[in-house]
Amino acid sequence: MSRSRAEIAELAGSWARRNVWTLGLFGLLVAFFGITKLLQPNYGPAAIQGLAIAILPIAFAAVAQTIVVISGGIDLSVGSMMALASVTSAVLMKGQGDLFGVGVVVGVLGLGLVVGAINGALVVVTKVPDIVVTLAMSFVWAGTALLILNTPGGGAAPWLMAIISGPLGTPWLPKAMVVLAVIVAIVWLPLRRSTVGLTLYAIGSSRLAAFRSGVAVGPTKILAYTLTGFFAALGGLALTATGGVGAPVPGSYTLQSVAAIVLGGVSLAGGRGGVLGPIIAVIVLALVRTDLFFAGVDPNWSTAIQGAILIGVVMFGSLVAMRKVRA
Amino acid sequence: MTGTAGTAGNTGAPRSRSLADGGWRRVVRDQPIIPLVILLAVLVALLELAKPGIVSGNWVATTVRAAIPLAILAACQTLAMLTGGIDLSVGAIASMAAFLMATLATGQGPVVAIGVAFAAAAIAGLVNGIGIGVFKVHPLIMTLGISLVVLGLMSVYQ
Numbered sequence: 374m375s376r377s378r379a380e381i382a383e384l385a386g387s388w389a390r391r392n393v394w395t396l397g398l399f400g401l402l403v404a405f406f407g408i409t410k411l412l413q414p415n416y417g418p419a420a421i422q423g424l425a426i427a428i429l430p431i432a433f434a435a436v437a438q439t440i441v442v443i444s445g446g447i448d449l450s451v452g453s454m455m456a457l458a459s460v461t462s463a464v465l466m467k468g469q470g471d472l473f474g475v476g477v478v479v480g481v482l483g484l485g486l487v488v489g490a491i492n493g494a495l496v497v498v499t500k501v502p503d504i505v506v507t508l509a510m511s512f513v514w515a516g517t518a519l520l521i522l523n524t525p526g527g528g529a530a531p532w533l534m535a536i537i538s539g540p541l542g543t544p545w546l547p548k549a550m551v552v553l554a555v556i557v558a559i560v561w562l563p564l565r566r567s568t569v570g571l572t573l574y575a576i577g578s579s580r581l582a583a584f585r586s587g588v589a590v591g592p593t594k595i596l597a598y599t600l601t602g603f604f605a606a607l608g609g610l611a612l613t614a615t616g617g618v619g620a621p622v623p624g625s626y627t628l629q630s631v632a633a634i635v636l637g638g639v640s641l642a643g644g645r646g647g648v649l650g651p652i653i654a655v656i657v658l659a660l661v662r663t664d665l666f667f668a669g670v671d672p673n674w675s676t677a678i679q680g681a682i683l684i685g686v687v688m689f690g691s692l693v694a695m696r697k698v699r700a
Numbered sequence: 701m702t703g704t705a706g707t708a709g710n711t712g713a714p715r716s717r718s719l720a721d722g723g724w725r726r727v728v729r730d731q732p733i734i735p736l737v738i739l740l741a742v743l744v745a746l747l748e749l750a751k752p753g754i755v756s757g758n759w760v761a762t763t764v765r766a767a768i769p770l771a772i773l774a775a776c777q778t779l780a781m782l783t784g785g786i787d788l789s790v791g792a793i794a795s796m797a798a799f800l801m802a803t804l805a806t807g808q809g810p811v812v813a814i815g816v817a818f819a820a821a822a823i824a825g826l827v828n829g830i831g832i833g834v835f836k837v838h839p840l841i842m843t844l845g846i847s848l849v850v851l852g853l854m855s856v857y858q
Contacts, residue, residue: 447840504786628788628844641838677852684831684845691836 394638394690395650402653405660412667418544420663425547426537426615428659430455431629432553433608435637435651436561437601438630444597445577445643446496446503450511451605451630452623454488456518458609463527463619474530482606488514489602493595511627518621527619534614553652556607561648564600573597578644632683633658638690769794785832785839789824792847796854797821824850 389396409416434451441448458481465477496506537549564570572593575583584590612620636654639646661682665675728735748755773790780787797817804813824846831842 631840632844635838635841641840671856673852673855673858675852677849677856680845680848680850680852683848684837684842687837687841687845688831688835695836 392647395647395653398637398650398653398657402657402660405657405664408664409660409667412664416667418540421545422538422540422547422549424656424659424663425549425553428655429537429549429553429611429615430608431626431633431659432652432655433604433611434626434630435633435655436557436648437604437608438627439634439637439639439646439648439651440561440573440604441503441597441601442634442639442641443577443643443646444573444594445580446594446597447507447631447641448492448598448601448605449504449507449627450492450514451601451608452626452628453511453514453518454485454602454605455609455612455626456621456623457488457514457521458485458606459612460518460522460527460619460621462610462613463529464522465527466530466533466613467526467528469530471530471532474533477530478533478610481610482603485602485604485606485609486599487602489599489605490595492602493598496598497591497594511623515623518623522619522621525616525618525620527613529613529617533610534617537611537614557648557652560600560603565647569593569596574644576643629655629658636683636686780839787828787843788840789828789843789847789850792850793821793824796824796850799854799858 413420434455437451437454438448461484462477462481465480466474469477492507492510495501495510496503499506537552539548540546541548541551564573572583572588573596575586575588576590576593576597580590583593608626630651633654634646634651635641636657637646637650637652639651658679661679662675665678666672670678744755773794777787777790797820800817800820801813804816808816828843828846831837831846832839
């Protein structure tokens with residue numbers, strides 16, 4: 374009995390060691406919630422619901438970026454794909470019934486898969502660096518989005534807006550958070566456990582070793598980009614659902630997603646990280662903005678401070694890693 | 701991003717064969733400037749076909765003038781890329797230099813304005829370099845962060 378308890382303790386210890394970055398980030402999140410509560414004593418359920426809705430598109434963008442970076446690539450067209458998905462859904466859904474809206478959502482997710490697969494196929498077939506291909510494709514997708522809708526417009530089905538607004542059960546649990554958790558749990562968790570998920574990590578960790586172990590590197594890479602397209606489409610749908618209209622001009626979602634995954638402990642070299650860290654990082658970054666606003670800091674300073682925090686945290690992380698290597 | 705491991709799918713054909721029937725491809729690979737110049741000539745020809753008479757000395761002057769800022773940014777991006785990095789902050793730093801020069805030139809004179817703009821841009825670049833070279837921060841993140849800092853400080857200064 375005592376032995377099995379020791380084993381459990383050891384398992385928990387090794388889990389904690391492997392996820393030390395995510396745990397640290399979670400501590401940071403709790404600290405920032407504390408600071409927010411101190412600065413604004415009546416920060417409560419309503420504000421948390423607003424926060425959850427505001428971060429939903431960025432959180433999907435971060436998950437999308439995480440998957441492709443784990444496989445050793447990077448996708449600079451995430452923001453443009455989100456804009457494309459957003460305008461497509463908004464144009465098709467405007468003034469239509471609920472059932473049609475469901476069809477549109479499924480169709481847009483399919484579009485995301487296709488767009489992502491095109492990105493991936495181009496990267497694999499042309500052998501041009503990922504960063505160049507996806508930068509070029511970001512112009513293509515952003516242009517297509519503008520062709521579909523050149524000013525913000527269209528509409529969102531009422532049910533789509535309803536499933537992310539308001540609380541579920543207790544007022545402290547926003548629906549948007551539940552939607553995010555359920556979708557990530559349904560799509561990502563089974564995948565990560567499967568052989569396909571393992572090969573995603575493998576080609577990111579060492580492409581050559583994966584190739585020599587019999588992993589089909591090309592198709593796996595295309596799959597990673599396809600999943601990225603899928604989550605970017607979810608981000609686009611979230612944009613439509615939160616704003617009620619389609620947004621043809623991509624915001625800074627691509628760069629925000631890169632910032633979030635790096636803060637979230639995903640290695641840009643590939644093969645390391647998960648989706649939980651980036652999602653927590655997205656919330657932390659949003660809370661930093663909120664806190665700076667509540668603290669009465671000139672909004673112009675907040676951009677500079679966010680940049681400094683980004684660099685500071687990553688620098689801290691690499692200093693810790695460097696010390697570990699030396700020790 | 702594929703980096704050094706990108707050779708996995710690259711089956712090297714015998715060199716003699718690639719010389720025989722892949723000569724053209726080799727020229728394209730070794731001298732990418734040749735197809736680029738051909739592309740430029742084709743585009744100019746297409747433009748002339750689409751709108752006869754548009755290609756003139758005046759047209760060349762305006763086109764080149766519009767292209768110069770981007771050409772300078774591309775040149776400095778080359779320096780970063782040669783070391784295996786990337787610089788996402790060139791746009792922000794260029795705007796900062798333009799802004800500093802424009803605001804200082806009226807009061808302080810052009811020499812001081814240009815000097816301050818150069819100094820500020822060099823400091824931003826130095827911070828980038830220290831972060832990437834000494835603290836081993838990934839170039840994408842370091843330069844993204846610096847571009848946020850630079851843009852933020854500019855709106856504060858304004």
